[in-house]
Amino acid sequence: MCHAKPQEERLVTHFSLNRTQMTRTRIISPTRFPSLKSQRCGSGGDASFMEQLLLHCATAIDSNDAALVHQLLWVLNNIASPDGDSSTQRLTSAFVRALLARAVSKIPTLFSTFGNTVFQPPADEIHRFSVVELAGFIDLTPWHRFGFIAANEAILTAVEGYAKVHIVDLSLTHCMQIPTLIDAIATKLNKPLLLKLTVVSSASNFPPFINISYEELGSKLVNFATSRNIEMQFTIIPSTYSDGFSSLLQHLRMYPTSYNEALVVNCHMMLRYIPDETLTPSSPSSLSLRNVFLNQLRSLNPTMVTLIEEDADLTSDNLVTRLSSAFNYFWIPFDTTDTFMSEQRRLYEAEISWKIENVVAKEGVERVERTETKGRWLERMRDNEFGGVRVREEAVSELKAMLGEHAVGWGMKKDDDDESLVLTWKGHSVVFATVWVPI
């Protein structure tokens, strides 16, 4: 490993850890130094070091090595505090908790050791946002706003001239994209006569959770549309990702779009929940629910489909591979919380920790977070006869302006090889936004 060893400032620093449960031996190290007192870990390259430990722990769990698991978890817990100053520590701590959950479920003997440790609040205890809170929450970083802006821009272009506009919003964010879309439509010269918004009811099995029903949510949106003089209709279809939204597709087939109606399907970080090939490895690829969904979507001949997803591969069956991918992706949201207030950061990291636990500790249908890379999604879309569309330059400027108002690490890039726009944090891909039309 490469370490920086500056000649000056070889301070000898003592750390005290706030562990009242333990009595410890103090050790003075003459060899290494950390430059800041607040750093807990002395060795350089912390992130990869922690990652290695996590991977070893994962291997130990899946090899049923209870003793080793116990030791590794103990060590990891030592070095990674959930309240640590560095985001690497807090990230690792989230993984430690996830591994603990996995260990306890896989190795029954460990269950008695760890007992009823409540290391992570169960899903139904996770914070439930009010819609106003959620509205503020999703704008803390460009994570979602990036996709919102890109998609809305494309949608506006696509629905130009149609008397009726039907938006199917498959979004993790409970329609947070819609107000700005309504606002944009309202300021157009030729407003549509009717705006229909359709959502699905199953978007409440993963965070963020809201504390009102979709009926209420819809009524607020309709109210808002009215205040902007847009006639709007809100429809909730009970449909679930676990069967590839088959009831939604069925509904859309039953009520096909009329000639002067635009059908736009906006997929914002939702399609990743549809089971992919790794969930049904024995079936041929064409039968994966994910492909079936896209195929059936294509046969509806929508005016436009927007696909916004996180650019990471969390689908591997191999735990070690998956953990490594997750570690090398989720460090990003942990790193972006510098400007947050402590309560915001706590909530935000809790949401990410939920996902980490799902990826690391769950298997089978319980493991819902099956994020795929941009490349894979592009392949799927093209296989299902969709063609990518470039977003307009005005959108790109708007995106850049928006990014400029957030922390310095945010950026974006346009791929020359495809028509995607990618949100980046310190150069690493975070979220991609793509727009598709049937071909």
Added chain:
Amino acid sequence: MPVDLDDSSTVSGDASVSSTGNQNPPPQSAAKKKRNLPGMPDPDSEVIALSPKTLMATNRFVCEICSKGFQRDQNLQLHRRGHNLPWKLRQRSSKEVRKKVYVCPVSGCVHHDPSRALGDLTGIKKHFCRKHGEKKFKCEKCSKSYAVQSDWKAHSKICGSKEYRCDCGTLFSRRDSFITHRAFCDVLAEESAKNHTQSKKLYPETVSESQLKSPAAVDSPPPSPPSVALVPEPAVSVETETEPQPANIVSSSVLPIRDSSDEPENNTLEVIMEEAPRTIGLNGSNDQSNNSKSVYAGLFASSSSSPSLYAASSTPSPSLFPPSSSMEPISLCLSTTGPSLFGATIQDPPQPHFLTPLLPPPQPAISATALLQKAAQMGSTGSGGSLLRGLGIVSTTSSPMELSSHDPGFGLGLGLPCSSGSGLKELMMGNSSVFDPKQTTLDFLGLGRAVGNNNPGGGGLSSALWGGGGGMDVFGSGELSDKDIGRSS
């Protein structure tokens, strides 16, 4: 003045670049030099680690005559011309220069790791300053402070330049956040109900004339009321346990309603309008004219069975769907973070209009489940604490441990498979692990010596890991042995 370069090595030495990003850095073509993105360095580049002093240094190049300092050697050379001193401008070297990337000297920092080095010297300087430096530049208008002057200047340009204020009092610097908030803010819901008939402006900042004059706004009844259609299916209810009762009833009572594809709203409008004043009084005040076909009137786009909507209700009052203005406060109560969540001055929501004659009596306000939830949220401590208890940490004897030099003869006895290329053993050896084999056995994790073959190496594991890492508190080590810890497989 020589640049103080302390350590340099290749990025791809140990740390694998490919593990960081989800894509490879763009290829370097000879014709057009593509900029490598920050934080994703070229695997062949040379890693430079500068000391904090070096990073913060400005004007390292000093003129010998007048002692004027310059940040770049080129500038110094040009200055020397003025003194009629010999000067030489360094040309771009013709041979391919090995690209340099820089790491942050602060250990624990994201950019300390060579695989996340930054390719630009200015970039790493700014990063170091921003992240680890003192924030000396303060914005006059707001409370933000910055360590890097250019950041501060950039902020000052936009600070306070545009502000959007919601009626509830919250301020926004971006229009889209403002719009999104407005759509869901209760204050808007009330206002729009009150003002709808008067076609009053709802948007203080921009309301175009055309909106006011458009027929849709002025005329009352039929032209396109908003509507919410609930598509009937056997299981419509999606509420969670925190949902107040009426919503559930709403769902079940609309079961028999079939959604027709042609516009049902106009048919039902009159029906619902009759009910409206009775059922859904948004503000509780009596200025609800029949024109408050507002949102709630259109809420249940049903045809003939709308009367059954209300008949099915088991609450004394016909209102099945308390307006969100009364809903919101409940939900805000449940949220433990409350108005302080986003630091914005979100005023307390207007008092719920529970007590008006038009509205039903309030729900068994907060359900038991919600109360429990709230208590759990408030009562839960940091997860670390409970994790520790769960891990069964016990106290150890506090014999001070001396560091001795690394004894390569010691196998840590873990015998882990090294499938990932760097086994745990190497990991720990590599950190100049230190342990004293003569240490007495300590109770480690509650696994005393008597328990099978679990223990001693474990103690060594921990101290080995952290013996080398400056000043960490660790447990005293247990006795080490060469044999495997003995995994039960």
